[in-house]
């Protein structure tokens with residue numbers, strides 16, 4: 001770096017400005033703590049205030065040189081978190097690697113007054129969406145990462161380019177999670193299906209809109225060269241096309257029973273993990289009685305536990321089971337459907353609502369019967385015809401090829417007893433520890449199982465520290481477990497000791 005006030009590069013200048021800025025901030029924080037004995041929350045909002053002032057200064061003065069680093073033209077934004085997440089995961093250890101792993105994981109986000117004078121106004125209309133994208137900062141990464149290659153756990157020690165991964169270690173430490181919007185309480189957003197830890201600074205919330213967030217095929221294509229078509233015809237191609245799918249669309253082409261299908265323009269609708277479901281998906285029993293949501297515009301995913309296995313419990317009765325692991329089981333289902341499309345009898349029926357495709361999928365002990373309905377092209381909410389259909393997307397094969405299979409999760413009798421010492425947030429037995437996020441012991445139990453069955457250990461821990469105990473916290477529970485061959489066993493579950501913040 002150039003010495004003193006001599007010529008220096010833009011980067012060096014920026015580093016100096018940042019250092020100066022940090023010094024100023026530190027002084028102001030010290031003062032706030034000394035003089036006002038502020039709480040942590042006050043300090044956060046105080047910091048946001050300072051940043052906001054700086055941004056406003058930069059906007060009014062038009063000062064875009066290195067002295068004022070926030071400049072949209074240069075790709076610099078002075079981020080002001082819209083809030084800090086209260087999460088059921090307190091630390092990174094055992095926090096799911098993606099939100100689909102534990103659909104019960106919960107968080108709350110109170111929109112900060114440092115951003116809007118009336119935070120609740122910013123949430124108007126959001127309750128009409130079932131899912132939201134959460135843009136956040138990986139604040140517990142220690143430092144900004146400048147590694148171009150990373151080792152995602154699924155590559156079991158191998159490296160790949162950072163931009164081909166969802167690694168938290170990336171140049172701008174920005175995370176993106178598709179979460180379920182449970183409800184809005186005034187200025188607070190209640191979420192589930194999250195993979196962020198306590199205190200995560202959130203930068204933005206955007207509604208999940210399948211019409212915009214789903215890749216689409218060009219309607220002008222006759223489908224002959226679509227990825228879907230290749231996939232139907234060429235078995236081996238399927239390995240690379242591996243995302244959860246919410247429906248099978250068969251366009252005007254014919255599906256016959258001897259494998260020489262002509263599937264024109266058909267495609268799998270790829271709606272992402274835990275997607276809201278459209279009326280294209282209905283589940284019926286064998287008598288044709290609709291069990292779930294035919295032709296409804298379902299926006300709440302819990303109405304159809306998509307990806308669950310449908311078990312034939314009694315004659316013609318299906319019960320949805322195993323919501324956890326949605327991704328994987330549904331993928332299996334899809335694979336079977338695809339197989340059926342090529343090799344088996346499929347009843348198709350034209351109705352005034354479009355073509356209905358019914359198929360029965362049999363597997364040892366499990367019978368699944370799915371009915372999919374072709375939906376006419378949808379219009380976007382603005383009324384403009386999108387003119388194309390959801391299309392298949394391609395995912396690197398390693399993403400689906402987990403180096404570990406899902407684990408059986410067991411509780412020792414001690415752990416079972418420990419769990420009884422917890423209670424739902426609204427209960428007030430003084431002898432018990434209240435859960436903060438989970439609504440019942442059963443929810444806590446299911447969440448623990450979901451987290452452990454995905455094997456949350458790092459590759460290093462899995463390979464080098466097999467015999468060591470593994471600790472993690474979930475909500476107000478501190479959990480001790482160990483891992484054996486294809487299982488995890490929970491030994492003890494104790495209340496988390498509250499950290500007391502002493503302000504002097």
Ligand SMILES: C[S@@+](CC[C@H](N)C(=O)[O-])C[C@H]1O[C@@H](n2cnc3c(N)ncnc32)[C@H](O)[C@@H]1O
Pocket residue numbers: 092093094095096097098099137138139140141166167168174175176177178195196197199200201
């Ligand atoms: C693999 S990242 C994926 C996050 C997001 N779904 C994405 O794709 O950007 C999820 C992991 O990030 C880590 N993590 C979550 N919140 C974090 C935070 N605030 N700071 C640092 N790491 C965090 C946890 O270890 C979690 O398992």
